[in-house]
Amino acid sequence: MFRSLTILKRLMSVALTLARYDVLFLFEQLGIAPVIVFMARLVPVGRVRGIKQMRPGQRLARALHDLGPTAIKLGQALSTRPDVMGDEIADDLTELQDRLPPFSGKEARRIIEEDLGGPVEKFFSEFDDEAVAAASIAQVHFAKTIEGEEVAVKVLRPNIRRDFKADFHLMSTIAQWVERARPDLMRLKLVESVQALEDTVRFEMDLRFEAAAADEMRENFKDDDYFYIPEVKWPYCAKRVMVLERIHGLNVDEIDELNKAGHNPNDILEKASMAFFNMVFRDGFFHADLHPGNMFVLNDGRLAAVDFGITGRLDHATQRHLGELLLSFITRDYKRAAEVHFEAGWVPMNQSVELFTQAARSIAEPIMGLPQNEISMARLLAQLFEVTEYFAMETQPQLIQLQKTMLIAEGVGRNLNPNVNMWFLAEPFIERWMRDNLGPQARVKAVATETRDTLLRLPRIIANIEERLDDIGKNGLKLDTGKRPGVRHTGFNWMGWVIALGLAAALIVEYLD
Structure with missing residues (x-):
């Protein structure tokens, strides 16, 4: 009883925030908590100034940001689900920034001392109390180890585990309500999606797992001279503290500065494209948050990545199916694109291959008919996932996460050179991979x-x-x-x-x- 009252109280608080931004449609479209929605409309909360000039997705992004860290993570997850939110809202949610005000340097020092078991001075000869980046899970400080190495120290936010636990319990309850109220949405696996998001965040809240992800990716790229992963300083890592080698470079979106430094944007784009395809198809382990703030161009021209809290994995079978799917769309072989869905088990065998082929053509032709530099494989996949409702295709979480990553990568590529398409730039690599992995011998x-x-x-x-x-x-x-x-x-x-x-x-x- 007490837990139910707590959930209702929190739900009412969420509804009032949504009402301030006039986005209660989020509950209305899902068909949940009609009484809560009715009450929230009656309470004179006052509308946020300027919302009339905003699109619904922009208002929703602002509301989720105000609701805090868990809602920000939810919004980022919903940005990959046009099948749930619609294309325009999902697109607006991609602009939701995971940025929050930093907590104090004093609090960061306290957490470091508790987890490493000694005063900060025992481990770092210098420690900058001012955070250089602050997000929903953690923030980063620059420091020097007692050996004199420049490092970046990531520190978990205080009380973050407790706050996320309560919020995810609410989200899980809402997902269950949605599936009961809207049986037609069962195929979206909302309960499982919330659980997957919770599992991802739980891993993010143990920085030792993030350190392990960084270390694994560094190992994967140890023989590549174009892409760099900073070294993990394991003696300084704990559950709430992670220390990486500090890198010096320019963000990939600082085009003017990159040009002044003598870097060729086309060269950077080619390296980014190659790194992405190697992660997905060679290693089956990819950085799932490659936005410009996490990618740098080093002084020697190498591309470098940071922030490994969100990563994804693909097994070999999924890699093969995905490779064939991309190739079939690039070559406009829509019959093969349909067959891949059936062979992978993504679409039930009682559905029609011919009808699915027709659906794939209807989605792909308007996109593939664009000029090469305007073709977006990420948007193609997003629209494909949306139309699969007609064919009882169940949600594939690993593909949705990859589609989000592809969308971010495409944005980085267009910013570097709007006239070049990263997919066609990497065509030689794709062809080689296809030959090695999809040929008769393979x-x-x-x-x-x-x-x-x-x-x-x-x-x-x-x-x-x-x-x-x-x-x-x-x-x-x-x-x-x-x-x-x-x-x-x-x-x-x-x-x-x-x-x-x-x-x-x-x-x-x-x-x-």
Whole structure:
């Protein structure tokens, strides 16, 4: 009862903020809390000045910013969901900046001392109390270690875990209400999406995980001379503190300064494009927040990235499907684009491939018919996800996260050179990747690898089946691979087949490598 009252109180507070910006349509469209909406309209909260000149999405972005860190994260997630919010509102939400006033340097010092177990002076010979960047989760200070290394110190906001926990409980409750009120929205997996967002933020709130992500990405690019990831200073990292090597450079959106420094924007764009494709298709591990504030051009011309709180992963099967999907759109092979959706299991098999092909064409042709520099693969995917409602396609969180990243990357590319398209710039890389990963030999290798992995898991699967049968059977039922009196065994038993086929698959993979 007390928890329900707390949720209703918080929900009313949210509704009043939405009312001030005239964006209660967010609740109305989702069909939730009509009584709360009615009451919020009756309360004379006063409208924010200037909202009549704003689009609905801009007003919503302002409201979410005022509601604090969790709402900012929610708004950023909704910016990738035109299927929920509509194209215009989702587009406006992409401008929602994750910036908040910094907390005091004194508070930052306290957190550092608690987590590292000693006074700040024990670890840093210099520490700048003024934050250089402040976001919803943490803020950054420049410092020098006692060894004299220049570093960037990221410190978690005080009490942030408690605040996020309460807010996510509210969001989860609202998502459940939406799915009950609007069964037609079940396919959007709103409850699962909130849980995925909560899991992402929970990882962000343990800076050791972010340090590990930075370290992994640095390892992935150790042999590449065009893209740099700063080194993690592990002795200075803890749950609420992360220390990275400080880098010196210009933001990728400072075009005039880049030109003055002798950097070629086309060269930078090519490096950014190559880095993005290597993350997605080579490594299956990508930086999911590559906005201009997180990308720098170093003095020697290399591109560098910071802030690894939000990352994404794609398994090899998804990489292959995504690669084929992009290639099919670039070549306007819409039948193949449709088939990929069915092969990947994104669209139920009882749907029509021909109708899906028609839908893909209707979305892609207006975009692919534009001049090359105006083609946006991110917007194409966003519209494709929107139309898939007609085909009962379930939400694919990993693809939505990637689509958001693609949208940001396209924005960076257009700012560097509005006349060049990053997708076509990286065409040689795409073709090489396709040849290596989608050709006949690659397909045989993929099947062999999957077969080997499945067969190696088979004994455990069978063991689990045996245990279940023993539990539910009255007299017990157990599969026994040994010989029994009166039972004739011919050829291999099942374990022999598993070993033989597993070795064969392993040999095929080794040969193809």
